Amino acid sequence: MVKLENRTALTLWQQVVLDQVTKGAHDLSMRQFAILFSVYLEPGPHTVRGLAQKLNVTKPVITRALDAMGQLDLLARKRDVDDRRNVLVQRTVAGALYVENYGDLISRKADR
Numbered sequence: 399m400v401k402l403e404n405r406t407a408l409t410l411w412q413q414v415v416l417d418q419v420t421k422g423a424h425d426l427s428m429r430q431f432a433i434l435f436s437v438y439l440e441p442g443p444h445t446v447r448g449l450a451q452k453l454n455v456t457k458p459v460i461t462r463a464l465d466a467m468g469q470l471d472l473l474a475r476k477r478d479v480d481d482r483r484n485v486l487v488q489r490t491v492a493g494a495l496y497v498e499n500y501g502d503l504i505s506r507k508a509d510r
Contacts (some may be wrong), residue, residue, distance in 0.1 A: 400508075413507045414500075424470050424496070429453065430463050435474060437487055438497045444487040445478070472496055 405421065418424075426434065431454055437444050446464070450457045464487065467473045472493035477483035 410478075410507055413510075414504055417507070418436075424472070426467070427463070429455070429459070430467055432497070433460065433463055433487075434467065434493065434497065435503060437473060438489060438494065442486075443478075446475070446485045446487065449487060467493075 433449055436449060436452060444459050446460050450460045453460070464473060464475055468475065470492075471490050474488045474490050476486050476488055478486050
């Protein structure tokens with residue numbers, strides 16, 4: 399892992415956020431980013447219940463975030479066929495591209 403000084407890390411984050419805002423990228427909340435990156439960067443399966451525990455929020459909070467991200471086609475939900483009480487959170491092609499492009503943007507900004 400690369401060690402960045404505080405100011406350098408904050409400047410990098412600022413540049414990434416400014417780039418996203420000025421280019422009209424999806425306007426995600428910090429909670430939505432936490433959910434999105436958890437699903438794409440950590441091994442699954444991911445459930446609404448598990449994400450709620452991870453983020454220390456209620457299931458309805460996760461559901462609202464997933465509703466918004468589902469409309470953007472970043473994540474999808476599906477009932478678990480083995481346990482109908484569980485709702486699985488799944489990756490989408492559009493979401494995978496979004497996360498990959500976001501990672502590329504961070505890398506490009508860090509190289510400067």
